[in-house]
Amino acid sequence: xxxxxxxxxxxxxxxxxxxxxxxxxxxxxxxxxxxxxxxxxxxxxxxxxxxxxxxxxxxxxxxxxxxxxxxxxxxxxxxxxxxxxxxxxxxxxxxxxxxxxxxxxxxxxxxxxxxxxxxxxxxxxxxxxxxxxxxxxxxxxxxxxxxxxxxxxxxxxxxxxxxxxxxxxxxxxxxxxxxxxxxxxxxxxxxxxxxxxxxxxxxxxxxxxxxxxxxxxxxxxxxxxxxxxxxxxxxxxxxxxxxxxxxxxxxxxxxxxxxxxxxxxxxxxxxxxxxxxxxxxxxxxxxxxxxxxxxxxxxxxxxxxxxxxxxxxxxxxxxxxxxxxxxxxxxxxxxxxxxxxxxxxxxxxxxxx
Amino acid sequence: xxxxxxxxxxxxxxxxxxxxxxxxxxxxxxxxxxxxxxxxxxxxxxxxxxxxxxxxxxxxxxxxxxxxxxxxxxxxxxxxxxxxxxxxxxxxxxxxxxxxxxxxxxxxxxxxxxxxxxxxxxxxxxxxxxxxxxxxxxxxxxxxxxxxxxxxxxxxxxxxxxxxxxxxxxxxxxxxxxxxxxxxxxxxxxxxxxxxxxxxxxxxxxxxxxxxxxxxxxxxxxxxxx
Numbered sequence: 001x002x003x004x005x006x007x008x009x010x011x012x013x014x015x016x017x018x019x020x021x022x023x024x025x026x027x028x029x030x031x032x033x034x035x036x037x038x039x040x041x042x043x044x045x046x047x048x049x050x051x052x053x054x055x056x057x058x059x060x061x062x063x064x065x066x067x068x069x070x071x072x073x074x075x076x077x078x079x080x081x082x083x084x085x086x087x088x089x090x091x092x093x094x095x096x097x098x099x100x101x102x103x104x105x106x107x108x109x110x111x112x113x114x115x116x117x118x119x120x121x122x123x124x125x126x127x128x129x130x131x132x133x134x135x136x137x138x139x140x141x142x143x144x145x146x147x148x149x150x151x152x153x154x155x156x157x158x159x160x161x162x163x164x165x166x167x168x169x170x171x172x173x174x175x176x177x178x179x180x181x182x183x184x185x186x187x188x189x190x191x192x193x194x195x196x197x198x199x200x201x202x203x204x205x206x207x208x209x210x211x212x213x214x215x216x217x218x219x220x221x222x223x224x225x226x227x228x229x230x231x232x233x234x235x236x237x238x239x240x241x242x243x244x245x246x247x248x249x250x251x252x253x254x255x256x257x258x259x260x261x262x263x264x265x266x267x268x269x270x271x272x273x274x275x276x277x278x279x280x281x282x283x284x285x286x287x288x289x290x291x292x293x294x295x296x297x298x299x300x301x302x303x304x305x306x307x308x309x310x311x312x313x314x315x316x317x318x319x320x321x322x323x324x325x326x327x328x329x330x331x332x333x334x335x336x337x338x339x340x341x342x343x344x345x346x347x348x349x350x351x352x353x
Numbered sequence: 354x355x356x357x358x359x360x361x362x363x364x365x366x367x368x369x370x371x372x373x374x375x376x377x378x379x380x381x382x383x384x385x386x387x388x389x390x391x392x393x394x395x396x397x398x399x400x401x402x403x404x405x406x407x408x409x410x411x412x413x414x415x416x417x418x419x420x421x422x423x424x425x426x427x428x429x430x431x432x433x434x435x436x437x438x439x440x441x442x443x444x445x446x447x448x449x450x451x452x453x454x455x456x457x458x459x460x461x462x463x464x465x466x467x468x469x470x471x472x473x474x475x476x477x478x479x480x481x482x483x484x485x486x487x488x489x490x491x492x493x494x495x496x497x498x499x500x501x502x503x504x505x506x507x508x509x510x511x512x513x514x515x516x517x518x519x520x521x522x523x524x525x526x527x528x529x530x531x532x533x534x535x536x537x538x539x540x541x542x543x544x545x546x547x548x549x550x551x552x553x554x555x556x557x558x559x560x561x562x563x564x565x566x567x568x569x570x571x572x573x574x575x576x577x578x579x
């Protein structure tokens with residue numbers, strides 16, 4: 001028994017000794033080459049690859065030439081702050097920044113000791129963390145809030161601040177009306193994006209396609225990092241001159257059209273193409289006097305009349321044609337009906353299966 | 354260094370060729386054998402080296418961009434559009450330049466934070482810390498001037514606001530702003546100044562500071578953490 005105990009102790013001691021030897025070995029210097037040099041080179045190589053990958057996926061954008069004669073618009077976060085904030089805050093901020101840089105020069109003088117107490121270490125780590133997080137926070141805010149549209153091609157819009165879209169005042173408890181985040185108030189979009197009232201009439205007024213049930217931000221993402229993601233689907237951005245300014249709109253306007261032909265995929269984000277609640281039937285019920293724009297949804301092997309009733313409501317299935325004109329005539333030809341839709345209609349859809 | 358590596362170096366024809374002319378072999382061998390503490394093999398001890406990597410990337414891509422960039426208010430934005438659209442891989446070169454600049458700014462600050470936390474600025478490394486602060490300011494200068502060069506609305510307004518800020522500084526503000534431009538509204542003169550700063554003055558300053566920084570690191574080694 002005693003022998004076994006001694007043996008166990010010996011093994012334990014040997015194990016600890018081995019670890020101690022390993023720890024000691026780890027403390028010894030190693031030559032710069034190849035151990036350290038290889039490690040550093042690998043890290044550098046990874047950094048280079050990361051930069052190239054970022055540049056491939058998010059290439060820089062080139063804005064249009066500056067117009068010094070034009071109206072001044074705050075185009076950067078800092079400049080915007082300089083305009084908006086009271087002078088004394090600007091002076092304090094500027095003075096603080098200069099003071100901080102001067103302080104940096106004197107850090108070796110202010111902290112001359114060769115060692116640090118535990119408390120001092122904690123303070124150093126905490127202050128460094130606060131600085132880094134604060135600095136990154138400002139940097140992030142600059143990148144996120146100041147570029148809600150993610151496009152460098154929209155003068156005046158690119159650097160718009162959050163409260164320009166998310167309302168201005170939601171009361172003391174919700175100063176920026178953030179509770180409506182994601183439901184950007186349409187009027188705020190219109191201040192920049194709409195010089196043509198037709199769009200409001202067609203889509204958002206009482207008789208409009210979307211009435212009060214939809215908002216711009218339901219389909220458009222103002223925070224999209226790249227222009228073609230502003231609207232889901234395949235809608236692309238188009239540069240347009242409106243009211244003397246150049247804007248980038250997320251669609252290709254056709255003759256007399258003020259809004260894009262929305263890809264149906266945009267609708268599918270919320271609506272099921274079936275007769276269930278929230279589906280096409282409900283849309284048709286709530287907006288009978290609307291014209292659907294855009295491509296046809298996937299047929300999934302169905303015949304047209306599987307879904308489309310004749311316009312007078314004698315439905316095949318339950319769904320009524322939601323593509324009817326405002327006057328109630330499907331074909332703009334009173335009385336025109338028929339089941340051989342394909343003889344007149346060519347249905348093309350990228351989602352057709 | 355293993356004996357085999359040492360033998361390879363001793364027998365290397367091109368190293369011997371170089372050594373006859375520049376007497377570099379001893380220096381190279383000494384550098385390779387330079388003792389390094391094992392605890393330095395951590396990613397946060399590479400932040401300085403990573404900053405240098407970004408700088409090298411910026412120099413390479415910057416030289417390519419320099420070939421096509423036109424430093425005039427009339428042609429800057431157009432030349433940039435040309436780089437992005439017509440120059441072979443121009444969009445990528447500019448993208449790398451753009452992101453490397455952002456990362457360099459971030460890495461400089463992160464490196465300083467690491468130095469601050471590990472107390473690497475303490476005696477006898479005070480001068481290296483001060484050089485580091487100057488390097489931070491130089492990098493910020495690069496960032497500012499680089500932001501202005503595309504001369505899009507952002508660049509122009511940043512130049513204009515910077516000048517306005519400088520002019521507000523009591524006594525020296527106006528003469529300083531006059532060094533940049535004699536015009537009230539930033540134009541070609543200001544753009545030339547920022548361009549010259551970005552491609553000549555600041556690179557020279559940075560090179561001198563970096564040289565000093567590296568020589569000091571070589572002489573003093575990496576500081577032990579407190």
